[in-house]
Amino acid sequence: MMSVLSIKDLYVAIGDKEILKGINLTINTGETHALMGPNGNGKSTLLGTIMGHPKYKVTEGTITLDGEDVLSMSVDERSRKGLFLGMQYPQEIPGVTNSDFLRSAMNARREKPLSLYQFIKAMDHATEDLEMDGNLAHRYLNEGFSGGEKKRNEILQMKLLEPKFALLDEIDSGLDVDALRIVADNINEMREKNEDFGLVMVSHYERLYELVKPTHVHVLVDGNIVVEGGFELIEKINNEGYEWVKKELGIELEKEDEDVVSIGVCGHKVTSNV
Amino acid sequence: MYSFEHYIHFIDGKMTENNLPKEVVVNDTTITFKYGEPIQLHVVADVKNEMSLHYVFEDNVHAEVIETRHVEDNGVLNRTFITGAYAHVNFFNENEGTGKNTYLDVGHSSHNSMLQLGYSELSDASIEASYTFELDGEGADVRLRMAALSKNKEKKHYKVHIKHNAPHTTGIMDNYGVAKDEAHLVIDGIGTITNGQNGSASHQTNKIIVFDPKCYASANPFLYIDEYDVQASHAAGVGKMDEEHLYYLQSRGLTKRQAMQLITYGYLMPVVEVVDNQMIKERFELALSKVGA
Numbered sequence: 001m002m003s004v005l006s007i008k009d010l011y012v013a014i015g016d017k018e019i020l021k022g023i024n025l026t027i028n029t030g031e032t033h034a035l036m037g038p039n040g041n042g043k044s045t046l047l048g049t050i051m052g053h054p055k056y057k058v059t060e061g062t063i064t065l066d067g068e069d070v071l072s073m074s075v076d077e078r079s080r081k082g083l084f085l086g087m088q089y090p091q092e093i094p095g096v097t098n099s100d101f102l103r104s105a106m107n108a109r110r111e112k113p114l115s116l117y118q119f120i121k122a123m124d125h126a127t128e129d130l131e132m133d134g135n136l137a138h139r140y141l142n143e144g145f146s147g148g149e150k151k152r153n154e155i156l157q158m159k160l161l162e163p164k165f166a167l168l169d170e171i172d173s174g175l176d177v178d179a180l181r182i183v184a185d186n187i188n189e190m191r192e193k194n195e196d197f198g199l200v201m202v203s204h205y206e207r208l209y210e211l212v213k214p215t216h217v218h219v220l221v222d223g224n225i226v227v228e229g230g231f232e233l234i235e236k237i238n239n240e241g242y243e244w245v246k247k248e249l250g251i252e253l254e255k256e257d258e259d260v261v262s263i264g265v266c267g268h269k270v271t272s273n274v
Numbered sequence: 275m276y277s278f279e280h281y282i283h284f285i286d287g288k289m290t291e292n293n294l295p296k297e298v299v300v301n302d303t304t305i306t307f308k309y310g311e312p313i314q315l316h317v318v319a320d321v322k323n324e325m326s327l328h329y330v331f332e333d334n335v336h337a338e339v340i341e342t343r344h345v346e347d348n349g350v351l352n353r354t355f356i357t358g359a360y361a362h363v364n365f366f367n368e369n370e371g372t373g374k375n376t377y378l379d380v381g382h383s384s385h386n387s388m389l390q391l392g393y394s395e396l397s398d399a400s401i402e403a404s405y406t407f408e409l410d411g412e413g414a415d416v417r418l419r420m421a422a423l424s425k426n427k428e429k430k431h432y433k434v435h436i437k438h439n440a441p442h443t444t445g446i447m448d449n450y451g452v453a454k455d456e457a458h459l460v461i462d463g464i465g466t467i468t469n470g471q472n473g474s475a476s477h478q479t480n481k482i483i484v485f486d487p488k489c490y491a492s493a494n495p496f497l498y499i500d501e502y503d504v505q506a507s508h509a510a511g512v513g514k515m516d517e518e519h520l521y522y523l524q525s526r527g528l529t530k531r532q533a534m535q536l537i538t539y540g541y542l543m544p545v546v547e548v549v550d551n552q553m554i555k556e557r558f559e560l561a562l563s564k565v566g567a
Contacts, residue, residue: 051525052525053521054517054521074524074530075521075524075525076524076525076526076527076528076529076530076533078525079524079525079526079527080527084525084526085525087522087525090522091516091518091519091521091522093519093522093523093536093537093540094540094541094543094544095539095540095541095542095543095544096523096536096537096539096540096543100536100539101523101526101536104528104532104536105523105526105527105528108526108527108528108529108532109527140540157526161526161527
């Protein structure tokens with residue numbers, strides 16, 4: 001059965017600053033969408049809003065998943081309904097092992113909990129597929145992981161949680177060529193194995209899109225989708241950058257800002273006096 | 275009910291049942307461990323009003339002890355520890371009290387003895403506790419590890435003091451705490467090295483994580499050192515729970531309650547890592563895995 005993630009006329013602000021200004025986007029399972037655009041124009045904001053990060057305030061518009069109102073759901077409900085965000089900066093959680101975390105996450109969406117044997121089998125399998133450290137299950141969640149390991153761990157979680165829609169935010173940053181191939185192979189395997197799986201990817205690089213070919217490409221500038229098309233758009237951006245957008249569409253590019261915005265949350269502060 | 279083959283049960287200072295090895299002798303509320311085979315003993319203490327317990331580990335004794343105490347409202351448990359020369363003792367304390375409890379521990383360690391204590395302070399009680407260990411003999415070593423959770427309207431206050439009265443002594447404490455809801459949690463860590471106790475080491479870590487704005491938490495390190503040739507350090511701090519951690523776990527489908535439970539477990543977990551005794555490690559892990567959100 002096909003699922004639909006539908007975003008209509010979405011306006012989102014961080015504090016007083018309006019970031020998204022009327023986004024319309026429909027994603028069906030079976031499709032792969034690429035979101036492109038200069039830094040600071042709202043790509044991560046869009047993905048974070050779909051997942052429900054508390055710093056994003058939706059001021060107007062709707063997001064629905066198969067007709068259900070996503071915006072009224074808590075973050076964990078969204079996940080259990082089939083949304084997954086592969087994060088640009090996955091959190092390091094001290095003291096929580098990958099296996100404790102993943103088992104809880106997998107069981108959260110099942111009526112009958114997995115047996116320990118089933119879990120270990122699934123975890124071992126995924127660890128092998130992503131060519132990760134065999135000791136991963138016993139390591140603390142992302143703690144001391146290299147950038148590439150963190151990204152692979154996001155894909156490992158995606159595989160085990162089997163979402164309907166995966167949103168991958170710069171999943172290719174921090175990956176070397178080999179790791180990128182492994183990640184791409186695993187994403188493709190999910191696409192092939194499951195027709196009821198949709199994908200939205202944010203990346204600046206053609207390389208990822210060559211390995212995981214999008215069916216739809218959108219360019220986001222100043223909180224709006226200004227151009228849409230197919231793979232040819234990626235090639236054009238790769239060759240010419242975003243300057244042509246400005247010229248052809250008469251849009252002023254607003255650069256910087258968002259990706260380095262400091263997040264209004266309380267950091268884990270431990271003062272140390274020796 | 276008992277975790278070891280050998281056990282002893284007290285109710286308000288009266289022994290009610292026991293199965294003791296030949297190396298353990300009980301006289302009133304004094305439990306004496308004699309040299310022989312390594313000893314494992316589970317002590318259960320039910321305290322309605324006030325009770326005292328005296329542990330005497332004679333020279334060269336090797337022992338592992340678990341003490342489970344059920345202390346009722348306004349109950350007081352006083353304990354003393356004598357650790358003999360070259361004795362090697364691992365001691366785990368688990369509180370299962372309710373209401374308001376008072377705990378007073380005083381220990382004296384002889385030369386070249388080693389006493390490692392684990393305190394699982396996860397009970398539903400408000401607690402006023404003072405744990406003082408004196409290193410009286412050269413080369414004595416005391417290591418104290420604590421995991422404390424204060425929740426709802428509980429008030430927990432711990433004063434942990436390790437006093438170096440002899441040269442070449444080692445005192446280490448690692449206190450980890452979590453405060454949530456409207457609870458209070460205060461940990462005072464005190465290390466005292468008097469003049470002439472050269473070559474001694476006093477180290478302490480006191481860390482508390484606060485979950486909610488109505489909590490009160492304070493981690494206070496004190497080092498009183500009157501000798502030059504020593505090693506001393508303290509790391510203390512109170513931090514806030516990282517909201518991004520909560521978001522990350524919830525974005526994988528864990529409810530807020532489940533996520534907070536994992537985070538609590540995670541914050542208290544480092545205590546397990548510093549323990550170098552399997553029994554204490556396992557007891558801590560078991561106690562922490564039961565921590566609710």
